[in-house]
Structure formats: structure tokens, C-alpha cells
Amino acid sequence: MQKPQTAVQRLGVFGGAFDPPHLAHLALVEAAVAQLQLDHVHVLPTGHAWHKPRLLSDAAHRVAMTRLAFAHVPQVVVDEREILRTGPSYTVDTLHELQSEYPQAQLYLLLGDDQRRSLSSWHQIGEIERIAIICAAGRDMAVRAWNKESGPAPTHPPLSDTLQARIRTLDMPLMPHSATDIRVLAATEQALTGLVSPAVERYIHEHHLYRPH
Template identity: 85%
Template sequence: MNLPTALPNAKAGIQRLGVFGGAFDPPHLAHVALVEAAIVQLQLQQVRVLPTGDAWHKPRQLSDAANRVAMTRLAFADLPSVVVDEREIGRSGPSYTVDTLHELHAEYPQAQLFLLIGEDQRRSLTSWHQIGEIGRIAIICAAGRELAVRAWNEEPGTAPTSPPLSDTLQARIRTLDMPLMPHSATDIRMLAATEQALTGLVPPAVERYIHEHHLYRPH
């Protein structure tokens, strides 16, 4: 896959900017595949990958932020157009996507923003904080509907039941063409807890990091 490279220190040259947030606890191959697909299909010049800070919507405590950032950097190290952005980690209080989009719009006023999300996130969009404003600022780009329900950072049994999206918001959503990748961060953590191999689920460097740092093992 031929991926365009970023334009370092050239904000004025970036016209199409991807934004991909998540717990990344841990980052896995479906995350990487989504970003690769978005770069090619949307012709993105740069993608900001943002590990979340205070995940107000998560039913569990996230792993240490430093480990999640380190794993995210390893996961996306081979994609030169990806910048791992720590702004949400350093933000006090709940971390909302709309705040990040406002900041990036101010930093890149000439750029079209593309918010990258998984299919499970598409189904929960109506519950997002200021979703109307999100749809105004960015084009929302979701993984294909055939993607397995538990393919990202979700917890078992938390699939939301949401009202239909408005026509205006629906018009701002694009679908990314992706193969079926039923990766689940929950399942990966369970495997890591018993020191099982994670081959084919996370990038090799992330697997090494998890095992070397004894992540997700019961205390």
C-alpha cells in the first residue's frame, strides 16, 4: 500500500487532516488498518492519533497514560503521515472530541478535518457531547458496517441503543472500505493477562511492549 508522507512543520501545506482518537488500551491492528485505509481513501496528508485522557464514557479505569502513549507510538511508527498527539492526555477533566476538533481547526484553519471512527462509535454518535458541532467542524468517516461489533475499544455489553441520526449529520458521514477485522481490545487484555501470544492482533512491537512491561496482568 502506497501511503503519502506527512509534511513536517508545514501546517500551511496540510489541506486534509485526519483525526483519530481512542483509548488505545492497547492499540491493535484494526486501529492501524483504519488509519491506513483513511490515508489512502481520503487522501489525507496527516493523521493526528490522540490517546484519550479522562475517558468519561468508559465503564472502567484506563491503563496508565504513559504506557498507552508508548504503545500508540509503536503501533503507528511505520506510518510517516501519522502524528501521535498527546493533547488529550494532558487535558484536565473530561476529554471531549469537540474540544480537540476546535483546537485543530484553529491550528489548521485551511484544512478540512476528517474524524475517523469505528463502526461501534458510529452507532453511538447521537450520545456524543455536542455531536452537532462535531458534524459541523469535521467530516465523520466510519469503518465499514460489516466490521464486527466489538472491533475497537469497547467493553462487552455496552453497545448503545441510540435514536437515528439527523439527516444533516448523516450527510456528513462517509464509510471507509475495510475488510472484516474482529479485533477487540477487551479480548487482547484478557489474553495478555494470562501471558498468551498476541500475534495477529497487535503490531509485533506492541506485543513486545505489553509482555516486557507485564501489562494487563492481575495484581
């Protein structure tokens, strides 16, 4: 990871499995950069995904795809710290590290709608709220996909009124992209046009990702 050389005042933090990174991820980051006037965004592929019901693709592939997906966004720093961290990887630990590295910066935690709805179950959510301003984007739940691989949509305790009121909403189009659906399409070598960037699509097909074994 190459750290920004200039003073950072507004730092976005966006984590996820990125298995694969898709266009809704890109749209969220671009909206956050524009609307929050972020100097940089640390995009962090998940390491040990203790909360995922399935094994993630190899970290090297997810990092490579993430670099391709965000290559044209100059504010993005692809940060591998959660990949390199041993044991369960918690967002609060990443925020503490970034706070130490950039003590003058305001941290903005960027979330997709699915992440926002699960916030009540996050490790040390109160500390996360203290450290960072939480900013979320919505997706159209009417068309959000859940298939046999992912199982029924998980349920989480409702967010407190206080936390809900403090979450900022990013203004961006509803994008019902699903990494699960993309993996299903890739498994049968179908086109992924309009779902992932052309570079990521080429990578998926060239490395035969998500094919049945």
C-alpha cells in the same frame, strides 16, 4: 508532539483509548490516508475517559504503545493533548483546537464502527459535524465480543437520517478486533499474534500489562 512542518490541507483526526492499539486501528488509519489523501493524521489517546465503565491503563503506557503501533505510518502524528487536558476530554474541543492551528485544512474525523453508532450521544455532535467530515469504518457485528468486563453492548439513540447520510464509509476489510479480548488474552500471557503489532505485543508482555493484580 512534533507538528508537521509542511502546509496541511487534509488532516485526519483519530481518537481512542488505545488500550491497547490493535491492527484494526492501524488498518483504519492506513485506509483513510489512502482513500482520503490525508496529509497527516493526528492520533489522540484518550485522556479522562468519562464515558468508559472501567479505568484505563496508565497514559504513559498507552501513548508508548500508540507510538509503536503507528511508527511506520509517516503521516501519523501521535498527539498527547487529550492526555494533558484536565477534566473530561471532548472531541469537539480537540477539533476546535486543530481548526485554529491549521485554519486552511479540512478536518476528517475518523471513527470505528462502535464510535459511529454512539455518535448521537457525543457532546455537541452538531458542532462536530460542522467542523469535520465524519468518516467511519465498519466491523463485523456478528463476531464482536462483549464480556463481563465490558457488560452488555450499550444502546444509543439512532442517528438522524441527515447525519447518517453524511457519514463517509471507508473501504476496508471487516476486522473484528476487540481491545477487551486482547486484554483478556494478555492477562494470561497468551500470544497476541495477528491482533496487535509485534512491537506492541512485546511492550505488553515486557511491562506485564493487563495482568491481574
